[in-house]
Amino acid sequence: EPEVTQTPSHQVTQMGQEVILRCVPISNHLYFYWYRQILGQKVEFLVSFYNNEISEKSEIFDDQFSVERPDGSNFTLKIRSTKLEDSAMYFCASDHSGGNSPLHFGNGTRLTVT
Amino acid sequence: QKEVEQNSGPLSVPEGAIASLNCTYSDRGSQSFFWYRQYSGKSPELIMSIYSNGDKEDGRFTAQLNKASQYVSLLIRDSQPSDSATYLCAVNWAEDKVIFGPGTSLSVIP
Numbered sequence: 001e002p003e004v005t006q007t008p009s010h011q012v013t014q015m016g017q018e019v020i021l022r023c024v025p026i027s028n029h030l031y032f033y034w035y036r037q038i039l040g041q042k043v044e045f046l047v048s049f050y051n052n053e054i055s056e057k058s059e060i061f062d063d064q065f066s067v068e069r070p071d072g073s074n075f076t077l078k079i080r081s082t083k084l085e086d087s088a089m090y091f092c093a094s095d096h097s098g099g100n101s102p103l104h105f106g107n108g109t110r111l112t113v114t
Numbered sequence: 115q116k117e118v119e120q121n122s123g124p125l126s127v128p129e130g131a132i133a134s135l136n137c138t139y140s141d142r143g144s145q146s147f148f149w150y151r152q153y154s155g156k157s158p159e160l161i162m163s164i165y166s167n168g169d170k171e172d173g174r175f176t177a178q179l180n181k182a183s184q185y186v187s188l189l190i191r192d193s194q195p196s197d198s199a200t201y202l203c204a205v206n207w208a209e210d211k212v213i214f215g216p217g218t219s220l221s222v223i224p
Contacts, residue, residue, distance in 0.1 A: 031210055042217060043158060043202060048210035055210040091157055099206035100146040100165070105157040 002026040006092050006106035013082055013113055021077045021109045023092030032075045033093040033103065034067065036060065043091070049075065050098070082113045117141065118205050118215035126221045133190040135218050137203030140184065147179055148204040149188045152217065158202055161188070193222045 005024045013019050025032050034046040048056045049067055066078045075094075079086055089110050093103040118139045127133045135149075146165055150158035164170045164177040164186065176189040186205075190197055200217040207213045 033210075033212075035214075043152075043214040045207075045211055045213050050210055056208055098210045099208060099212050102148055102160045102163050103158075103204075103212060105159070108157050 002028075002104075004092055004094055004104050004106035006090075006109050008109060009107065010110045011112070013111070015082060015084060015113055017082055018078065018080045019082060019111065021079070021090050021092075021111070023075045023077075023106055024073050025075055025092065025094030026096075026104055027073070029094035029096045029104070031055075031095050031098050032067075032069070033095075034077045035091040035093060035105075036088045037091065037108075038085075038088040046077075048099075079111075082111075084113050087111055087113045117207070117213055118203055120201075120203050120215040120218045122216055123219040124221050125218055126223055127193050129193060129195060129222055129224050131193050131222075133193045133197065133220055133222070135188040135190075135201050135203075135220070137186045137188075137205075137215055138184055139186070139203075139205045139215075141205070141207055142181075142184065144205045144207065146206040146212075147177070147186045148212070149175075149177060149186075150202040150204060150214075152200045152202055154200075158204075158214075161201075190220075193220075195222045195224050198222045 032049045089108045092106045095101045149161040152158045162177045174191045178187045202217045203215040
């Protein structure tokens with residue numbers, strides 16, 4: 001069964017540094033998402049991406065964050081000037097028909113900011 | 115106003131019993147509803163999706179939707195210890211946006 005793959009599984013960075021989280025969505029999916037889950041808290045929507053542009057974003061997704069689909073397979077989340085409170089699990093997801101179809105999640109990247 | 119609400123639990127049921135999980139949502143325009151299961155440290159995995167009022171059954175799982183009451187539930191029959199996890203209710207909030215409730219922690223006691 002096709003999978004969403006995320007790398008790295010764990011990223012440790014120092015406060016103020018930039019990180020790039022990488023995802024390879026399922027190949028025939030058209031919609032891509034990033035979610036965040038701080039330890040012990042709920043899964044929070046960050047952004048959705050369709051047709052090479054952001055289609056929805058949350059209040060969390062401010063100028064510190066950006067997304068990109070640099071080629072036909074990768075989907076990245078860049079976090080600039082990381083803060084301690086950015087420490088969380090970041091999940092990439094994809095689906096083939098937008099918010100009305102189930103999300104397929106990757107295994108996540110655990111980001112630790114020290 | 116909270117968007118998707120769930121009882122946080124923990125909900126404890128004995129093995130073999132029925133577990134009942136509830137969810138309410140605030141956007142009357144939502145059309146798609148999902149139940150995910152999340153084990154500790156893992157990503158959410160889809161249990162069921164439901165789009166129409168009424169019941170939808172899949173094996174030991176039954177999802178129920180009532181759009182007028184803005185309520186969706188999940189019943190797990192013959193609960194097993196392996197069902198112990200956090201259950202997430204998710205609702206589409208816009209064309210390309212699905213939001214999650216805080217989850218209900220379920221513990222099935224052998």
